[in-house]
Amino acid sequence: METYRAFHQRSVTDREGFWREQAAAIDWHRPFEQVLDYSQPPFARWFVGGNTNLCHNAVDRHLQTRGDQNALIYISTETGQQTTYTFNQLHREVNRCAAVLQGQGLERGDRLLIYMPMVPEAVFAMLACVRLGAIHSVVFGGFAAHSLASRIDDARPKIMFTADAGMRAGKPVHYKGLVDEAIKLSAHPPQKVILFNRGIDVDLDMIAGRDLDYAALREHHLDAEVPVIWLESSEPSYILYTSGTTGTPKGVQRDTGGYAVALAASMQHIYCGKPGESMFTTSDIGWVVGHSYIVYGPLIHGMASVMYEGLPIRPDPAIWWKIVEEHKVSVMFSSPTAIRVLKKQDPAYLAKHDVSSLRYLFLAGEPLDEPTARWISDALKVPVLDHYWQTETGWALLSSVPGVEVIPPKFGSPGFPVYGYDVRLLHESTGEEIGANEKGVVTVVPPLPPGCMSTVWGQDDRFVQTYFTSVADRMVYTTFDWGIRDDDGYYFILGRTDDVINVAGHRLGTREIEEAVSAHSNIAEVAVVGVKDAIKGQVPMAFAVLKDTAKTATAAGRAAMEKEVFDVVDKALGPVGRPSRVHFVTLLPKTRSGKVLRRSIQAIAEGRDPGDLTTLDDPAGIEQVRSAISGG
Numbered sequence: 001m002e003t004y005r006a007f008h009q010r011s012v013t014d015r016e017g018f019w020r021e022q023a024a025a026i027d028w029h030r031p032f033e034q035v036l037d038y039s040q041p042p043f044a045r046w047f048v049g050g051n052t053n054l055c056h057n058a059v060d061r062h063l064q065t066r067g068d069q070n071a072l073i074y075i076s077t078e079t080g081q082q083t084t085y086t087f088n089q090l091h092r093e094v095n096r097c098a099a100v101l102q103g104q105g106l107e108r109g110d111r112l113l114i115y116m117p118m119v120p121e122a123v124f125a126m127l128a129c130v131r132l133g134a135i136h137s138v139v140f141g142g143f144a145a146h147s148l149a150s151r152i153d154d155a156r157p158k159i160m161f162t163a164d165a166g167m168r169a170g171k172p173v174h175y176k177g178l179v180d181e182a183i184k185l186s187a188h189p190p191q192k193v194i195l196f197n198r199g200i201d202v203d204l205d206m207i208a209g210r211d212l213d214y215a216a217l218r219e220h221h222l223d224a225e226v227p228v229i230w231l232e233s234s235e236p237s238y239i240l241y242t243s244g245t246t247g248t249p250k251g252v253q254r255d256t257g258g259y260a261v262a263l264a265a266s267m268q269h270i271y272c273g274k275p276g277e278s279m280f281t282t283s284d285i286g287w288v289v290g291h292s293y294i295v296y297g298p299l300i301h302g303m304a305s306v307m308y309e310g311l312p313i314r315p316d317p318a319i320w321w322k323i324v325e326e327h328k329v330s331v332m333f334s335s336p337t338a339i340r341v342l343k344k345q346d347p348a349y350l351a352k353h354d355v356s357s358l359r360y361l362f363l364a365g366e367p368l369d370e371p372t373a374r375w376i377s378d379a380l381k382v383p384v385l386d387h388y389w390q391t392e393t394g395w396a397l398l399s400s401v402p403g404v405e406v407i408p409p410k411f412g413s414p415g416f417p418v419y420g421y422d423v424r425l426l427h428e429s430t431g432e433e434i435g436a437n438e439k440g441v442v443t444v445v446p447p448l449p450p451g452c453m454s455t456v457w458g459q460d461d462r463f464v465q466t467y468f469t470s471v472a473d474r475m476v477y478t479t480f481d482w483g484i485r486d487d488d489g490y491y492f493i494l495g496r497t498d499d500v501i502n503v504a505g506h507r508l509g510t511r512e513i514e515e516a517v518s519a520h521s522n523i524a525e526v527a528v529v530g531v532k533d534a535i536k537g538q539v540p541m542a543f544a545v546l547k548d549t550a551k552t553a554t555a556a557g558r559a560a561m562e563k564e565v566f567d568v569v570d571k572a573l574g575p576v577g578r579p580s581r582v583h584f585v586t587l588l589p590k591t592r593s594g595k596v597l598r599r600s601i602q603a604i605a606e607g608r609d610p611g612d613l614t615t616l617d618d619p620a621g622i623e624q625v626r627s628a629i630s631g632g
Ligand code: ATP
Pocket: 242, 243, 244, 245, 246, 247, 248, 249, 250, 363, 364, 365, 366, 367, 368, 386, 387, 388, 389, 390, 391, 392, 414, 479, 480, 481, 493, 495, 496, 593, 595
C-alpha cells in the first residue's frame, strides 16, 4: 500500500501542489491564480480566478482529437430505441439545445429544472445549460407532484425542461401531467416549460404562453453555434437534492472548476477508464451517480457513456451483460440494490455474454454485503469494487483507487480514504479519534476536496449547521455514517448514525446485523431496524426477502426459516444481535434511488406514522411491512 499511502498523504499535506497537478487534466480558458482559498472555513473555493466550462470540457475540447468517436450510446429497452452520438453529433445537439434555451431567456446564473426520463435530450439539456453558465437542477423523473413542487420552490427555475412521459416496465409515467400539477402547487412557478415529445402521450394538454414544443423550437436552430460562457471556477454548475432517505432532501450546490478537476482525476485514479473506451453507469441522471458518471465524468475523460433506459431484468436478466459485450464496455458502475435484483434470477444469465472487455465493476449507494459481493464477482469473473460516497461529495470518499495502486479488495469494504479526503473516524460523543476496530462516525477534516458541495443552495447557514457542527469545538464534516477501520487500514461502513440500535446497552449498526442475516444462503435481501422495547430499550427486527419461497409458504415453514436465521446470527454476533423477529416479505420499501427506507419501516414497527413517503419507489413495499407487522 506504499504508493497509495504516499499519494494520499501528499494530497492532504500538500493540497496546493497535488491539486495543481490534477487541474492540468482539464482545459482552462484562463488559468487560476490560487489553488485554494480557505479563508472562510468551512467554505472552500478551488482554483480561484480560473475560468472554465463543464460543457467545453465534456464536449468541445474533444472535437479535434475524437470528434468521430462515440460520446453517447443510448439504449432503451422500454421503447426499443437505440441511438449513438459521436462527439461531433453531441456537440451539434447541445448547441441546438443551448440556442433553444437561450432563445427562451435562460442566462448565466438562471436555473433550469430538468424533469426528464432517461433520453439523450436530458443530457443535451444538462450540457446546454452549463454551456450557457446556467445552473441545472435535475429532479428524478417520476417523483410525485408535491416532491417536484418543493424542489421547484427551492431552486426557483426560470425554465423547466420535461418530456411527455417516461416508461417503466412497459408502462408510461405521465410526466407532463405531474409537471402541471407540481406547477399548480408551486409558489414560484417557472415562466416556461419546454417539452420534449417522445410520442408516448398522444393527448398533451399544452398551456398557451407557457408550454413550448422542443422539436419545433429546435427546428429554428439546426445550425446554431452557441459560444461557451466561461465561468469563474467557483460559480455553480448545478443543484442536486439528496435522496431523502433520512429526512428532508438537501439542495447540494456544486461548483464548476473543482468538480471538473475532481471528475477528470477520478476517471484516471479510481475508474481506470481510457479515452476512446466506453463506460456504462446503470444509474439515472436524477441522481448524483448519474450526474458524475453517466454525463460529466466519462465525457470529460473522452469516453463514450452508455445511457440505459429500462430495468436490469427486461427483456431478460442478461440485458446489461449483452450491452457490455456489444459496446465493449471497459468500466461499469452499478449499485448493490441492482445486483441483489439479479441475484434473485437464474445465474445462467450471467454467463450468456462475453464480458471480458470489463476491467472493473464498481458499486456504490448502499452497503455491499459480503455474500452479494462474492456472488457477483464469482459469477462475472471481473473484479468488483465497492466504493463509498454521497450526493454531497459528488465523487468517491472511500475507494481502493486501483488507478493509483492495485490493492486487493476485502469483501464488504469500500476501501480506503480517497486522495483529497482527510478522513477520520471519531467517537460519537467525545469527538475523539478512535483506533482500529472501533466504531466511529466517518468524518472529513475540511477543507473538503474539489468536487464536493460548495454549500446548501441558498442556505449557507444550513450548510455549516447540518454538516460541520456535530463535534463540539471542532469543525469537521460529518457523513452521518458509521465506519470502522481494521488493522490493515480497510474501512467498513456500518450504516447511518440514525440507524444504530441500542440493545440493552450494546450498540449495534443495522448493517452488522444485516450482514449476519445475509450469510444465510436463502436470503436475497434484508433490512434490519431497531424497535422500541420496554425491557431492552431497543430490539432489532428483520425484514427479509428470500430467494426461494417454496419452504415458507406455510406458518411452520416460516417459523423453521426464522429459526435458521436466528442460528446464523447467533453464530456471527451472539444473541445480542439476534432479531426479535424475522418477517418475510417479497419487497422492501426503498427510495427511488434504491435505498432502504429504514426510518419508515421502524416507524411502522413502532406503530408510528411512516413519515414522508414521497421518495418511496413502490408503495407495495410499505404495505408488506405493515401486513407483516399486523400479521404478527
Ligand atoms: P439523505 O441524505 O437525503 O437522507 P441519502 O443519504 O440516501 O439521503 P445519497 O447522497 O444518495 O442520499 O446517499 C449517500 C449515502 O448512501 C451515504 O451517506 C451512505 O449512507 C450510503 N452509501 C453510499 N455508498 C455506500 C457504500 N459503498 N457502502 C455503504 N453505504 C453507502
